[in-house]
Amino acid sequence: MQTAVLPENQLGPAIDWLRRGEVVAFPTETVYGLGADGLDAVACAKIFEAKRRPSDNPLILHVLGLDDLERLILGPVPALVRALTEAFWPGPLTLVLPSTPEVPAIVRAGLNTVAIRAPAHPVAKALIEALNRPIAAPSANLSGRPSPTTAQAVLDDLNGRIAYIVDGGQTPVGVESTVVDCTTQPMTLLRPGGLSLEMIAKVVGEVQLSHPEGPDRSPGMKYRHYAPEAPVIWIQSTDRDFVKQTLDALKREYGTVALASPEPVSWQVNGGIESLGPDGTSAAHRLFCALRRLDRGGPGAIAVVWGSTEGIGRAVANRVEKAAVGRVLAP
Numbered sequence: 001m002q003t004a005v006l007p008e009n010q011l012g013p014a015i016d017w018l019r020r021g022e023v024v025a026f027p028t029e030t031v032y033g034l035g036a037d038g039l040d041a042v043a044c045a046k047i048f049e050a051k052r053r054p055s056d057n058p059l060i061l062h063v064l065g066l067d068d069l070e071r072l073i074l075g076p077v078p079a080l081v082r083a084l085t086e087a088f089w090p091g092p093l094t095l096v097l098p099s100t101p102e103v104p105a106i107v108r109a110g111l112n113t114v115a116i117r118a119p120a121h122p123v124a125k126a127l128i129e130a131l132n133r134p135i136a137a138p139s140a141n142l143s144g145r146p147s148p149t150t151a152q153a154v155l156d157d158l159n160g161r162i163a164y165i166v167d168g169g170q171t172p173v174g175v176e177s178t179v180v181d182c183t184t185q186p187m188t189l190l191r192p193g194g195l196s197l198e199m200i201a202k203v204v205g206e207v208q209l210s211h212p213e214g215p216d217r218s219p220g221m222k223y224r225h226y227a228p229e230a231p232v233i234w235i236q237s238t239d240r241d242f243v244k245q246t247l248d249a250l251k252r253e254y255g256t257v258a259l260a261s262p263e264p265v266s267w268q269v270n271g272g273i274e275s276l277g278p279d280g281t282s283a284a285h286r287l288f289c290a291l292r293r294l295d296r297g298g299p300g301a302i303a304v305v306w307g308s309t310e311g312i313g314r315a316v317a318n319r320v321e322k323a324a325v326g327r328v329l330a331p
């Protein structure tokens with residue numbers, strides 16, 4: 001299959017393709033998504049196939065707003081859910097609610113809940129509006145790889161596997177949406193993301209960090225994720241002496257060490273260096289791109305210096321933790 005990259009002002013072929021039950025990659029404000037008609041099970045199966053996603057990892061349905069959500073869930077919209085959509089939609093917040101049977105089982109990975117979000121990106125909104133149906137869309141990477149924040153990153157993973165990528169430049173948020181299970185009391189944070197826990201708590205009060213029924217409630221979180229080719233090592237501190245000593249030890253162990261670090265980047269390494277900027281928001285925006293870029297140099301390891309779990313920093317820490325699969329060094 002030939003993969004064509006469409007400019008964002010030429011959505012016609014992408015819309016036709018979606019209407020024919022096929023998949024299209026497109027920008028959202030979080031990361032690029034790989035979308036298909038969310039009420040068409042056959043179309044949604046093509047998403048799993050193209051990105052080699054395990055079938056027990058459910059998809060998020062992308063909608064325009066509360067009216068669409070209402071049609072996809074069982075029962076009335078709870079008051080706190082309404083309040084969250086009023087405060088944060090469109091935006092990087094995904095809500096998990098009891099699903100109507102009309103949502104194909106493949107989208108829900110057989111669960112009786114469905115994950116729904118209203119994206120803010122004009123391209124995503126235009127595609128949902130044109131299709132006039134929810135669009136199911138996970139991140140447009142091969143499963144396990146860092147999520148794509150540029151059309152080039154989508155192409156690097158999916159060239160030849162999908163027909164169209166809409167190029168909307170680099171995505172502003174850079175990490176995926178925050179996923180909240182609204183079926184528990186209090187609500188449960190299933191995945192930290194582009195909207196901070198602090199912001200959500202301002203609207204709903206308490207949010208619990210682990211699910212009473214165990215970690216399997218968000219099936220996607222158990223997989224190896226966000227990982228480049230080179231092993232990632234998370235240096236969970238910005239203490240100058242600790243980082244310096246750790247990088248020296250990593251150079252002895254891995255040879256070439258590349259580095260992603262918040263500013264000021266005052267460490268020496270013998271591989272590439274990427275700045276994550278001054279705060280959590282900039283780090284979220286840059287992290288996946290930095291991992292992909294550093295990986296291209298073929299280093300022995302990629303060290304990521306990151307200490308904060310405040311605000312969007314929580315999502316950055318979560319992605320680095322998953323990419324590092326247990327290789328965490330702390331003072």
Ligand code: AMP
Nearest residue numbers: 058113114115138139217218219220221
């Ligand atoms: P992705 O689309 O790759 O950003 O991943 C979607 C995330 O949403 C994964 O972590 C899923 O486990 C989670 N998710 C989607 N649907 C549900 C659901 N019904 N219940 C719990 N988590 C869900």
Ligand code: MG
Nearest residue numbers: 138139147176
């Ligand atoms: Mg993903």
